[in-house]
Amino acid sequence: MWKPVFMSTFTHLHPSPAFTFFDPNDPACLEILMDPRTTIPELFAIVRQWVPQVQHKIDVIGNEILKRGCHVNDRDGLTDMTLLHYSCKAGAHGVGDPAAALRLSSQLIALGADVSLRSRWTNMNALHYAAYFDVPELIRVLLKATKPRVLNSTCSDFHYGTALHIAASNLCLGAVKCLLEHGANPVVRNDKGQVPGEVVPDPMDMTLDKAEAAMAAKELMQLLLDAVPLSCNLPRATLLNYDNIPGNLMLTSLGLKLGERVMLDDMKPGTLRFCGTTEFASGQWVGVELDEPEGKNDGSVGGVRYFICPPKLGIFAPVSKISKAVDQALSSVTSTPRTPRMDLASRLTGKAKKEKGKKEKERGKVGDQVLVAGQKYGIVRFYGKTDFAPGYWFGVELDQATGKHDGSVFGVRYFSCLPKYGVFAPPSRVQRIGGPKEGSQNDNTMVKKVHQVTMSQPKRNFNTMRSPKDLTSENSISRLLFCCWFPWMLRAEMQS
Known part of the structure; x- marks a missing residue:
């Protein structure tokens, strides 16, 4: 690594360096910077320090590197970055100085710097760095000195997105505007299938202390959406503005x-x-x-x-x-039929669908062994409506402490279990895998009633049971048996 070499070399040149970073404004550091014995690798080590004192002097340090014989497209041995890469990075507002970065970049381009060169460490070219650090001043200079294909060149470190993707993902409003002004394509998709407008961070994910960032994200989304041509292959519905529709x-x-x-x-x-x-x-x-x-x-x-x-x-x-x-939608169809009279098959089919929907919701009874979300095993301890969310919920006591509570939510107790063993889940996430365990504490009357009904009914295989449509399509004897048996089965199931 460069740090030990950096410190030992500077100690040799200056006996008592009392600094934790290199400050070109300090006379001792300035002496080291201008000393001909300070090598090119050591000067690159200075440039790598991400502090304002160094980045604001990028043009001075860059000139010293060139004076010592460094070619304009030579690379730093550690980062594989050229001076132009470092110059674009030094334009970052706050840490860097856009004016100093612009001076050095213009000088490097005049000397023949290749804008399309990439750092093999980050796969980024100079335009990508300028977009990432939101330096529109540099973007304009770079685009004047390069071929058009560089404008929409992709970068593997950003899911093969363009400079416009990079700027949009970092909320770089100035860079996005500048790229669009120079013809950047707003409908190029990265390897995730996203256009630049779709990589902008969601304003709703931002906390109150990031209100400015949320406003910038909102403006960026609208800017990129407005830039999409109406003739492109994006869904037309995403291009309309519904602000004025109640x-x-x-x-x-x-x-x-x-x-x-x-x-x-x-x-x-x-x-x-x-x-x-x-x-x-x-x-x-x-x-x-x-x-x-x-x-x-x-x-x-x-x-x-x-x-x-x-x-x-x-x-x-x-x-x-x-x-x-x-x-x-199913319940509305079965409860309000359009025609006053329906044939027997249609009515039975409607009832069958309603019963099927009911069975899909009731994936288990209190005391049953269930699988929650396909991965957590437990026992049903509660089923019904709650105060914390609408609809019906299962309260499950898990086999392992991977839950969220002890059976109570927001101060309301629905069942009791050890802390972190309780979890609530909607019926769609619960799968019944077995009946109640022997000695289950919730082996209540509701569970016993289910078993009594089951024992009094004929044995049926629900996995291979044919649909009402299949039964009614058979011969007359099958239809007669179906008409006699099916209503009785419905009543028995409803009683359970």
């Missing part, structure tokens, strides 16, 4: 209303709580209270409240991300 009209057009059950991204069930414009982003947004604590807020973002729900259950999403929950 939320109630938007919901009406989708056949939804507040308080209805919805699915977010076809994966996360919840209840629709809000629809309208927000302070954190343009366009129409929906607020959903999730069934599981997989959200990002409690209905408020950036100090503005849009609805109320427990922490981690609230989430905002574009209108296009939600759809009506399937179980709600």
Whole structure:
């Protein structure tokens, strides 16, 4: 490593260096900098120090490196970076000085510096560094001195994104504007399939102390969205602006209303709580209270409240991300038929679907052995509605201490177990793997009633049971047996 060489060499040149970093403003350090015996590797070691004292003097140090015979495209042996790379890095606002970096970069380009050269350490070229550190002054100079293909060149360290991806992911507003002015392509996708507008950090993930960053992210998203040509292959729905459309009209057009059950991204069930414009982003947004604590807020973002729900259950999403929950659609069809008279097969099929939906929700009874989320084993201790989220929930006592509580949430006790052994899960995440264990403390009357009903019923194989449609399509004897047996089976199941 360079540090021991750096210190021992400088100790030899100056007997008592009392510094923890190199400061060219200090007379002793300046003497070392100008000393012809200070080698090129040692000067590169100085440039690597990421402190304002060094980076503000990048032009002075760079000239000393050139004086000692360093070629304009020679590389630092440790980082594989050229002087132009270091110069673009030194333009970072705060630590660096854009004016000093611009002076050295212009000089290097005039001497024949190759803008397309990459550091094999980071796979970044000079334009990537200027975009990463948000130095639009350098971007303009670099783009004038390079071939057009460099403008949209990709970098493997950023998922093969372009300079526009790099600037967008770092919230570099000035760099993004400059790149777009010079023709950077806003619809190039990285290896994750993302365009630059999709790598901008989500403003909703930012805390209140990052309000400025959230505003910059919002502006960047809109800037990159406006730059997308209308003739590109992006979904046209993402290009429209719904700011002036009332939320109630938007919901009406989708056949939804507040308080209805919805699915977010076809994966996360919840209840629709809000629809309208927000302070954190343009366009129409929906607020959903999730069934599981997989959200990002409690209905408020950036100090503005849009609805109320427990922490981690609230989430905002574009209108296009939600759809009506399937179980709600099924119940509405079976409860309000369009025709006053329906044939027997249609009515039985509707009842079968309703029973199937009911069975899908009830994945187990209190005392049953279950598998939660496909990986955690436990015993059902509670099933019903809760105060912390809408809908029905299973309370499970896990076999291992991988849970979140002892059976109580927000001060309300639903069942009792050891700390970290309790967990709640919606029916869709619970799979029954066995009946109650012998000696289970919750072997209550409800469990016994289930076994009594099961013993009084004929033995059936649910895995191979044919659908009502299959049964009604057989001969007349099968249809007669079906009409006699199926209503009795429904009543027995409903009693259980």
